[in-house]
Amino acid sequence: MSISSQWKHLLQNYSSSTLEFVGTSIVQFTCFWAVSAFYIALPYIFPAFSARHKLQKQEKQPTQAELWDCFKVVCRNQVFSAFLHISLLKIDTLVGRPPSYRFDDALPSLVEVVRDVAFGILIREILFYYAHRLFHHPSIYPTIHKPHHRFTAPVALAAQYASITEHILANILPISLPLRLTRSHMVTFWVFLTLELLETTTVHSGYDFFAGSARRHDSHHEKFVVNFGTVGILDWVHGTDGKKKEKRVE
Numbered sequence: 197m198s199i200s201s202q203w204k205h206l207l208q209n210y211s212s213s214t215l216e217f218v219g220t221s222i223v224q225f226t227c228f229w230a231v232s233a234f235y236i237a238l239p240y241i242f243p244a245f246s247a248r249h250k251l252q253k254q255e256k257q258p259t260q261a262e263l264w265d266c267f268k269v270v271c272r273n274q275v276f277s278a279f280l281h282i283s284l285l286k287i288d289t290l291v292g293r294p295p296s297y298r299f300d301d302a303l304p305s306l307v308e309v310v311r312d313v314a315f316g317i318l319i320r321e322i323l324f325y326y327a328h329r330l331f332h333h334p335s336i337y338p339t340i341h342k343p344h345h346r347f348t349a350p351v352a353l354a355a356q357y358a359s360i361t362e363h364i365l366a367n368i369l370p371i372s373l374p375l376r377l378t379r380s381h382m383v384t385f386w387v388f389l390t391l392e393l394l395e396t397t398t399v400h401s402g403y404d405f406f407a408g409s410a411r412r413h414d415s416h417h418e419k420f421v422v423n424f425g426t427v428g429i430l431d432w433v434h435g436t437d438g439k440k441k442e443k444r445v446e
């Protein structure tokens with residue numbers, strides 16, 4: 197059965213809200229949990245390989261107790277996200293609001309996917325950068341953002357180690373809002389979510405894989421005052437890309 201006929205089969209058998217929730221949860225599980233587990237397992241399975249590719253020294257890596265604590269906080273945040281998602285879908289159904297994404301019979305074209313994903317990446321950069329800059333304001337930092345900075349040498353799972361406020365404003369909103377604005381196809385959102393989750397786990401992984409794509413965010417965790425954005429455009433615009441003299445504020 198082709199992907200197109202599988203999609204039509206799903207549309208005939210399940211409601212749009214069921215598809216949205218289950219599909220999104222499957223992407224979360226595979227691209228966040230499974231990928232995080234892979235990165236975290238590396239030092240135990242291939243210690244020499246892992247040590248060779250870690251960006252920061254072994255003594256700065258989190259302990260097993262810290263990893264366990266991280267796991268519990270991330271579980272809490274994911275349960276919260278799932279509860280929020282189900283509640284919003286229920287409200288949509290109760291008030292008769294159409295779904296936030298399109299559930300067309302036809303799958304989106306490659307051009308449409310590339311266009312909408314590029315738009316999503318740009319809007320996420322804007323929303324995440326300014327929320328993140330705000331979180332570093334001294335009056336906000338201790339209560340909202342300090343927990344995320346507990347790991348100065350981050351690991352993949354720590355991508356969602358955050359206070360609930362930060363989780364809503366920096367993790368949920370910048371990813372779930374952009375493709376609702378364009379009312380993109382549901383499948384396009386899943387492609388976007390896949391890329392964003394792979395990006396966030398990889399940049400928190402602490403490894404130099406994928407041409408050292410983790411270096412920028414890793415240095416944010418290490419130095420606090422550089423690299424606030426996701427793709428680097430606004431760090432370049434605002435001069436926070438680490439090329440100026442750095443001043444550490446904790």
Ligand SMILES: [Zn+2]
Binds near residue numbers: 350355413
């Ligand atoms: Zn981070």
Ligand SMILES: [Zn+2]
Binds near residue numbers: 332341416420
């Ligand atoms: Zn920060």
